[in-house]
Amino acid sequence: MTEVVVTLDLDGVTDKAGLMDRCVTNLALPDWFGRNWDALADSLTDHDLWPGDSVERGLLVVVRNWRAYAAARPAEWETALEVFGQSADTAPALTVALALGGTS
Numbered sequence: 001m002t003e004v005v006v007t008l009d010l011d012g013v014t015d016k017a018g019l020m021d022r023c024v025t026n027l028a029l030p031d032w033f034g035r036n037w038d039a040l041a042d043s044l045t046d047h048d049l050w051p052g053d054s055v056e057r058g059l060l061v062v063v064r065n066w067r068a069y070a071a072a073r074p075a076e077w078e079t080a081l082e083v084f085g086q087s088a089d090t091a092p093a094l095t096v097a098l099a100l101g102g103t104s
Helices: 016-026 037-045 067-072 074-090
Strands: 004-009 059-064 094-098
Touching (some): 004 016, 037 074, 067 074
16 A cells, blocks of 8 residues: 655745745645644654545645755744654654755
């Protein structure tokens, strides 16, 4: 059985607020999501917030179009990478992957 795949598309994101807004939209986070790093980590590791049967199958979050944000806000991007990595370490059924391909 393959993982459930969710795309986190950062095209046009230029700051942390934009990243958090995109997480809410693309990851279908609840209205009460706190839009901060701790809340993002908590949401990524909370199986109750994962879509469908991803708890059984695993969840793959593919981050696309991230390079412009990483270049514009390198310190924020470093924090985002730490949150993604620590979340994946905490929730073994979670994989976060950076897409290196083009935009489309």
